[in-house]
Amino acid sequence: MPLSEIDTTTYSLPLARTVSALRAQVAQWRAEGARIAFVPTMGALHAGHLSLVELAAAKAERVVVSVFVNPGQFAPNEDFDAYPRTEPDDAEKLAETPAALLYAPNAREMYPEGFATTVSLAGPALDLETNFRPHFFDGVATVVAKLLIQVGPDIAVFGEKDYQQLLVVKRLAADLDLPVEILSGPTVREADGLALSSRNAYLSPEDRQTAVKLAEVIHRMARNLEAGARISPEVEQGKHVLYQAGFNPVDYLEVRDAETLERIDRIARPARILVAARLGTTRLIDNCAVAPPT
Ligand code: AMP
Numbered sequence: 383m384p385l386s387e388i389d390t391t392t393y394s395l396p397l398a399r400t401v402s403a404l405r406a407q408v409a410q411w412r413a414e415g416a417r418i419a420f421v422p423t424m425g426a427l428h429a430g431h432l433s434l435v436e437l438a439a440a441k442a443e444r445v446v447v448s449v450f451v452n453p454g455q456f457a458p459n460e461d462f463d464a465y466p467r468t469e470p471d472d473a474e475k476l477a478e479t480p481a482a483l484l485y486a487p488n489a490r491e492m493y494p495e496g497f498a499t500t501v502s503l504a505g506p507a508l509d510l511e512t513n514f515r516p517h518f519f520d521g522v523a524t525v526v527a528k529l530l531i532q533v534g535p536d537i538a539v540f541g542e543k544d545y546q547q548l549l550v551v552k553r554l555a556a557d558l559d560l561p562v563e564i565l566s567g568p569t570v571r572e573a574d575g576l577a578l579s580s581r582n583a584y585l586s587p588e589d590r591q592t593a594v595k596l597a598e599v600i601h602r603m604a605r606n607l608e609a610g611a612r613i614s615p616e617v618e619q620g621k622h623v624l625y626q627a628g629f630n631p632v633d634y635l636e637v638r639d640a641e642t643l644e645r646i647d648r649i650a651r652p653a654r655i656l657v658a659a660r661l662g663t664t665r666l667i668d669n670c671a672v673a674p675p676t
Contacts, residue, residue, distance in 0.1 A: 385410060388483075393473035398485045401532050407483055408446070408534060416443035420535035422526065425449040426466035426580035427475050430570035434539045437567045439480035441537050447476055448485040448529055450492065455521030466580055485533070492528065501527045503557075506549035506643050510656055511667075514633045522547055523554050530560050538562050543569040543577055545654060545669040549643060569668075571597065577668050584664040593661055595627040596668050600655045603637075604672045607649050613637050620657075629659040640671065649674050
């Protein structure tokens, strides 16, 4: 398919709307000997997303960024319709980064008439988010598998912000023998510690003040656990502080093995604190590392 399908006039960086346009551009870059890195997003881009683009650019000559609000990972009662869609702004932000191509397909391009395949994982996809959003990781795994096959990158970069998702994507790439290296970038936070998220835009000014407690609680827990505190009283205390602050419900606040997400009862290896809690109508997630006590 010709490169003429690439739109160079709508935004300040080139835009592909179709798989064939994307593939033509990537094939040309490959012929020039370039390595390709890929950063998938759902748009409403913030400094967290842009940090992943910079990380990708440090590893490859060409960076493709996708913006696709994936209907497959939202349940009917979730915020698919309300999810912020800011494509022109996103394109302007990306034009200021080393990104070389915006890939923004529509839902028909991704899920044509008759689409019938689901990629479904066990392992790291079991439990935590899945207990509250049962079909979420099937939706994520299916779209990420498609995107990785469409782009065919050497490297793909995901955020630690969505820690369980990161492990799911690593498992998926390994299990499907996708020839891509999955890299991760640290969570970018507001000055007060709140993890940047497209969904923070939903918070009322009052809830925005409270939201920072989520990061405060898990970081305090991490310090205490690293100093030798026991897991279960820390978890109980953390939940108590979150409910007192106004989070309701706290879907989960757990300490798990950092690599497998298996349950643990003491910190003998690197661990991860993972939390999801609702504040008003907004569901926030966050996580942080816990090193074994020395
Ligand atoms: P999303 O658009 O929310 O699907 O996120 C796209 C990618 O950006 C995912 O790999 C996320 O983990 C990552 N991401 C989201 N928020 C942040 C953040 N605050 N810092 C770093 N990466 C992030």
